[in-house]
Amino acid sequence: MSISFDDIPSSLRTPGAHIEFNNELAGSANVLHKMVVIGQRLGTGIQSAGVPIRVTDPSRAKTLFGRGSMIANMIAASLDANTETELWAIALDDLGAGVAATGSIAVTTAATEAGTLYIYIGGVRVAVGIADGDDTDTIASSISAAINSNADLPVTASGSTSTVTLTARHKGEYMNGLDVRSSYYEEREPDGLAITYTSLSGGSGNPDIGPALDAMGDEWFNWLCNPYNDTANIQALETELDSRFGPMRQIGCRAFGALAGTLATMGTWGSSRNNPHLSVLGTGTSPTPTYIAAAINMAVAAKSLSNDPARPLQTLELPGVKAPRREELxxxxxxxxxxxxxxxxxxxxxxxxxxxxxxxxxxxFNSAGLADASYLDICTPETLERFRYEQRAMVAQKYPRHKLADDGTSYGAGQAIVMPKIIKGELLALYKEMEIAGWVEDYDTYAEQLIVERDSEDPNRINWRDTPNLVNQARVFAGKTQFIVK
Structure with a gap:
């Protein structure tokens, strides 16, 4: 008997027709991509810290992590931008030794008419009614009441005089710089009213992201949203990202963050980092908090990259991210x-x-410290990830329990035997499929340079070296017009 059966024994003597099924030629299913959000919870939430949980509903996130919590608001922003990609969340507790950031709204002159004041807390609009004759203390009290009536805001308000004190719901430096202003859309303010806004500051002590990374285990999360920019957390994240991308784990993940500030501030921070799996959006003076912008960016990118890892993300809208003022762009x-x-x-x-x-x-930069653009665009590691997955899936699906022989070996038809030339043919066929999908190009050169061989030291091992030419993205179009005047 030359055919390799999986379940039907060769010692079978009882009469009957026995047919087994084998899915090695059936192909594999598409990848179920996953996003994960890491952020702080409030004590009012019912979900324990450090335990991954899938979330599909923003209202459920409020129950799990507490209304107004950092992570609940990140989840809401993510789901608003992308409901198609599976979303998970891992909560962290505030650092006990941390300090909550504070800011203020000072009413310096009362309005001379009734009207509505629109205050924006981290880009979220709060309407405050002002009656004719309200003094500064009354207006401040109305502001406090309006802010506290929205339990989803990242701050609480207090104060009994003309100055309202804003306090972040969480401890940590991530809330420093939270934007506080009025009339983002140039809404008319009551005449005579004068208010001074002070953005939040003084926060310190972000929680350690390590427990959340540990909680991910070996589960494959394709995209991660990180709200922190302090060096310790970023280095821990980069180490984990590198490990996940490596050949022994092969569960690569791209992390998204955001950074506010001046051109110099953002440029200086960016120049200190060098990781092919970390993408940070410079938000400048946008009133949208960085942790919300990062969550939206991740969700939008994931939706596109899950469909086509090689297609550029340029021009995709970031719903919920508010632009800086025109003069600050x-x-x-x-x-x-x-x-x-x-x-x-x-x-x-x-x-x-x-x-x-x-x-x-x-x-x-490469390991020698020289400028290197090989991993510049996020599409590069994303396409490599998908390329590797397709190769692994092909081998696992078609050759899960095969014997290995040298090229040219004569064996009976139907035997579960694989040879280097068979694997080479599979790799070439797979490359052609990926070329048709628009992920790679130049099949002829790939075929010419592909090497597949049996390991000289380990007879149970096949090695290959290939040189995929990843398709590029159309980003810059340049033309030179030489006109003629006669």
Missing amino acids: LTRQERNLLLYDGISTFTVARDGTVQIERQITTYQ
Whole structure:
């Protein structure tokens, strides 16, 4: 008997027709991609810290992690941008030794007419009614009441005089710089009213992201949202990302973050990082908190990359991210500088819509410290990840329990035997499929340079070396017009 059966024994003597099924030629299913959000919870939530949980509903997230918590708001922002990709969350507790950031709203002059004041806390609008004759203390009290009536805001308000004190719901430095302003959309304010806004500051002590990374275990999460920019957490994250991408784990993950501040601040921070799996969006003076912008960026990118890892993300809208004031937008030249500092950029359409301009990683230099653009765009590690997965899936699906022989071996038809030339043929066929999908190009060169051989030291092992030519992205179009005047 030459055919290799899995379940039907060769010693069978009882009469009957026995047919077994084998799925080695059936192909494999598509990858079920996953996103994961890491952030802080409140004590009012029922979900324990450090335990991954799948979330599909923003209202459920509020129950799990507490209304107004960092992670609940990140989940809401993610789901608003992408409900198709599976979303998980891992909560962290505030650092006990941390300090909550504070800010203020000082009413310096009362209004001379009744009206409505629109205050924006981290980009979220709060309407405050002002009656004719209200003094500064009354107006401040109305502001406090309006803010505290929205339990989803990241701050609480207090104060009995003309100054309202804003306190972050969580401890940590991530809330420093939380934007507080009025009339983002240039809403008319009551005449005579004068208010001074002070953004939050003084927060310190972010929690350690390590327990959340440990909680991920060996589960494959394709995209991660990280709300922290302190060096200790970023280094821990980069170490984990490198490990996941490595050949012994092969569960690569791209992490998304965001960074606010001036051009110099963002450029300096970006220049200090160098990782092919970390992408950080420079939000400048956007009123949207960085942790919310990062969650939206992750969700939007995941939706596109899950469909096609090689297709650029430029022009995709970031719903929920508010643009800086027109006069505070970075110029093209300034954004170009950021792209050389490892910071991703956005543009703003005429209607105020924020759109991805170029999604890059923080990778900028090779191991020798020389400039290297090999992992510049996020599409590169994403395409490599998918390329590797397809090769692994092919081997696991078609050759799960095969014997190994040298090329040219004569064996009976139907035997579960594989040879180097068979694997080479499979790799070439798979490359052609990926070329048709638009992930790679130049099949002829790939075929010419592909090496597949049996290991000279381990007869149970096949080695191969291939040189995939990843398809590029159409990003820059340049033309030279030489006109003639006669």
